[in-house]
Amino acid sequence: MATVTFDNIKKRFGPTEVIKGVSLDVADGEFIVIVGPSGCGKSTLLRMVAGLETITEGELRIGNRRANDLEPMDRDIAMVFQNYALYPHMSVAQNMGYGLRIAGLPKAEIAAKVQDAAKLLQLTELLDRKPRQLSGGQRQRVAMGRAIVRAPSVFLFDEPLSNLDAKLRVQMRLEIRELQAKLGITSLYVTHDQVEAMTMADRMIVMNAGRAEQIGTPLDVYERPATLFAAQFIGSPSMNVLEGEGREGALWLGAARLPNPTGHRGPVMLGLRPEHLVPDPEGPIAMQVQLAEPLGANTLLHGKLETGQGFTASLPGVHTVAHGGEILRLGIKPENMHLFDRATGLRLG
Amino acid sequence: MEKRVTFKGWLLPLCLIAPQVLISAVFFFYPAGQAVWQSLFIPDPFGLSSQFVGLGNFEYLLGDPYYRASFVTTAVFSTLVTLASMIPALFLAVMADRLVKSAGTYRTLLIWPYAVAPAIAGVLWMFMFNTRVGVVSWYLGQLGYDWNHVLNGTEAMGLVVAASAWGRISYNFLFFFAALQAVPRSIIEAAAIDGARFWRRFFTIVLPLLSPTTFFLLVVNIVYAFFETFGVIHTITAGGPQQSTTILVYKVFSDGFVSQDLGSSAAQSVILLVVVGLLTVLQFKYIEKRVHY
Numbered sequence: 001m002a003t004v005t006f007d008n009i010k011k012r013f014g015p016t017e018v019i020k021g022v023s024l025d026v027a028d029g030e031f032i033v034i035v036g037p038s039g040c041g042k043s044t045l046l047r048m049v050a051g052l053e054t055i056t057e058g059e060l061r062i063g064n065r066r067a068n069d070l071e072p073m074d075r076d077i078a079m080v081f082q083n084y085a086l087y088p089h090m091s092v093a094q095n096m097g098y099g100l101r102i103a104g105l106p107k108a109e110i111a112a113k114v115q116d117a118a119k120l121l122q123l124t125e126l127l128d129r130k131p132r133q134l135s136g137g138q139r140q141r142v143a144m145g146r147a148i149v150r151a152p153s154v155f156l157f158d159e160p161l162s163n164l165d166a167k168l169r170v171q172m173r174l175e176i177r178e179l180q181a182k183l184g185i186t187s188l189y190v191t192h193d194q195v196e197a198m199t200m201a202d203r204m205i206v207m208n209a210g211r212a213e214q215i216g217t218p219l220d221v222y223e224r225p226a227t228l229f230a231a232q233f234i235g236s237p238s239m240n241v242l243e244g245e246g247r248e249g250a251l252w253l254g255a256a257r258l259p260n261p262t263g264h265r266g267p268v269m270l271g272l273r274p275e276h277l278v279p280d281p282e283g284p285i286a287m288q289v290q291l292a293e294p295l296g297a298n299t300l301l302h303g304k305l306e307t308g309q310g311f312t313a314s315l316p317g318v319h320t321v322a323h324g325g326e327i328l329r330l331g332i333k334p335e336n337m338h339l340f341d342r343a344t345g346l347r348l349g
Numbered sequence: 350m351e352k353r354v355t356f357k358g359w360l361l362p363l364c365l366i367a368p369q370v371l372i373s374a375v376f377f378f379y380p381a382g383q384a385v386w387q388s389l390f391i392p393d394p395f396g397l398s399s400q401f402v403g404l405g406n407f408e409y410l411l412g413d414p415y416y417r418a419s420f421v422t423t424a425v426f427s428t429l430v431t432l433a434s435m436i437p438a439l440f441l442a443v444m445a446d447r448l449v450k451s452a453g454t455y456r457t458l459l460i461w462p463y464a465v466a467p468a469i470a471g472v473l474w475m476f477m478f479n480t481r482v483g484v485v486s487w488y489l490g491q492l493g494y495d496w497n498h499v500l501n502g503t504e505a506m507g508l509v510v511a512a513s514a515w516g517r518i519s520y521n522f523l524f525f526f527a528a529l530q531a532v533p534r535s536i537i538e539a540a541a542i543d544g545a546r547f548w549r550r551f552f553t554i555v556l557p558l559l560s561p562t563t564f565f566l567l568v569v570n571i572v573y574a575f576f577e578t579f580g581v582i583h584t585i586t587a588g589g590p591q592q593s594t595t596i597l598v599y600k601v602f603s604d605g606f607v608s609q610d611l612g613s614s615a616a617q618s619v620i621l622l623v624v625v626g627l628l629t630v631l632q633f634k635y636i637e638k639r640v641h642y
């Protein structure tokens with residue numbers, strides 16, 4: 001168990017900078033999720049912690065020890081790969097015990113540790129199988145088992161669930177979280193799935209193009225997104241972002257007059273989460289509904305505003321739309337309105 | 350769903366396999382049959398008539414100490430050629446695989462020897478080690494070693510092995526290199542995180558993953574050592590000194606075409622055929638089982 005500290009970490013591949021300075025203090029036992037779109041540098045960041053990529057600039061400390069120049073094996077970490085990276089010619093037991101064998105532990109001790117881990121992960125029946133004789137979910141478990149038998153200080157996960165079907169993903173998500181809580185091992189978990197990020201993280205880093213847009217608890221990020229990017233990336237369906245203007249003590253979307261929660265004047269970007277909109281005959285927002293997606297518990301309504309901008313609302317219950325489109329009036333509470341600077345995308349107020 | 354292509358009549362399929370069957374018949378089955386037939390006769394010295402001797406040729410061969418020695422020579426030779434062409438190839442491939450930059454250049458350079466025909470490679474090596482004018486033998490002489498593969502059987506064996514293996518290294522290198530590149534990076538990385546250093550990873554992870562390629566090359570190289578090294582041996586030692594480099598194939602040639610003992614030569618071909626058949630069956634039966642993971 002250990003803390004992990006990123007001190008202005010940068011990574012360049014040749015001339016291209018892919019990590020542009022990330023700083024973060026990970027507490028002992030914390031579960032950090034690194035989330036962001038494809039190519040933003042999540043894996044690169046994780047691989048720098050693992051020692052599989054060199055750190056171009058900045059300092060990485062694992063358990064208060066400078067780790068920049070340590071070999072992967074000397075960092076006391078374990079990693080679960082996206083494709084599991086199991087050794088195909090070894091049985092499940094051999095896969096799990098490989099690290100211990102390399103460390104030179106006696107056979108009996110290795111067997112005992114493998115047994116313990118297998119019991120924890122319900123793999124006892126499968127110990128003699130080869131990886132190719134396992135299902136995707138079982139392979140995933142073996143990869144987890146290989147990570148936990150060595151009792152590392154830090155777990156690293158690189159999109160471990162992305163090859164599983166939706167249902168199994170939900171189940172494994174819970175299992176990983178439970179296991180991590182039980183073992184209390186500091187974890188860094190990479191995903192591009194914002195639901196995984198929201199449900200698993202103690203804190204998450206929202207990454208974009210090599211930068212950390214926001215670091216905070218899932219609710220923090222959801223309720224007070226620090227940037228326009230974080231606002232749009234977290235939350236499903238994604239937040240409506242509209243050009244607005246603050247003047248005369250109100251916020252104007254074209255001709256629609258909304259309350260101005262920050263009192264900010266001049267052009268701004270206004271973010272409204274679809275699920276925060278409520279039907280209100282007196283509401284300022286007039287939406288022409290073009291398509292309804294009933295999801296059972298709620299309905300997604302897609303359409304556009306008078307200004308012509310696309311707009312999505314998520315309303316509880318079942319809604320149907322007349323063909324040709326009806327005008328729906330919507331309102332929103334001022335505390336659910338997010339204002340961002342037009343130029344920098346930073347949160348206002 | 351059945352993915353097999355099915356034909357209505359029998360004429361088209363027949364036409365499609367006919368070329369294969371014809372070529373096999375003309376160049377393999379007919380000569381093989383001839384060899385089997387001839388191995389039962391002893392022709393007279395003028396080749397005008399021949400006498401049926403049944404299995405006499407075989408009986409004579411198996412009692413012939415020279416023939417038995419040739420078996421041993423072949424075993425030693427093919428083992429050495431296989432090892433000497435595969436181990437350096439694997440080593441070079443591992444080294445080239447570690448390179449990030451200029452791996453392409455090295456790969457190209459390493460392939461060149463394969464383009465040299467065996468007989469020419471033989472001549473090349475013969476000149477390098479020529480007892481009077483050879484560059485290498487001269488240097489060895491300077492170092493106080495008196496190289497003479499014309500008289501020394503061990504040296505002769507070493508030279509034909511080197512000359513035969515040399516060009517094969519390129520061929521084997523290509524296969525090993527491709528196989529190494531196909532080993533998933535994340536598996537190597539997982540092993541590195543598990544604490545295995547380079548050579549440990551190589552022996553516990555990479556080598557087992559290469560086993561299908563290794564097995565394939567083993568078969569191909571043994572067959573090469575048996576049959577395709579004729580040119581090298583013929584140019585460098587012609588089987589000598591004192592038959593120390595006379596492998597089975599070379600003996601078929603020298604007994605048949607040089608000594609004109611056609612009956613014995615045919616019998617030797619038949620034995621060779623059986624030996625290679627057995628070897629292949631053995632290899633596939635016992636080794637292949639273990640290379641699939």
Ligand SMILES: Nc1ncnc2c1ncn2[C@@H]1O[C@H](COP(=O)(O)OP(=O)(O)OP(=O)(O)O)[C@@H](O)[C@H]1O
Nearest residue numbers: 013018036037038039040041042043044045191192
């Ligand atoms: N070895 C490399 N050489 C050059 N560029 C690289 C290398 N590895 C990654 N990159 C680049 O760095 C950027 C970040 O890559 P990275 O793999 O970290 O993305 P990611 O966030 O994990 O994406 P994904 O969700 O698709 O896995 C990408 O633009 C990628 O092209």
Ligand SMILES: [Mg+2]
Nearest residue numbers: 042043044158
């Ligand atoms: Mg990635």
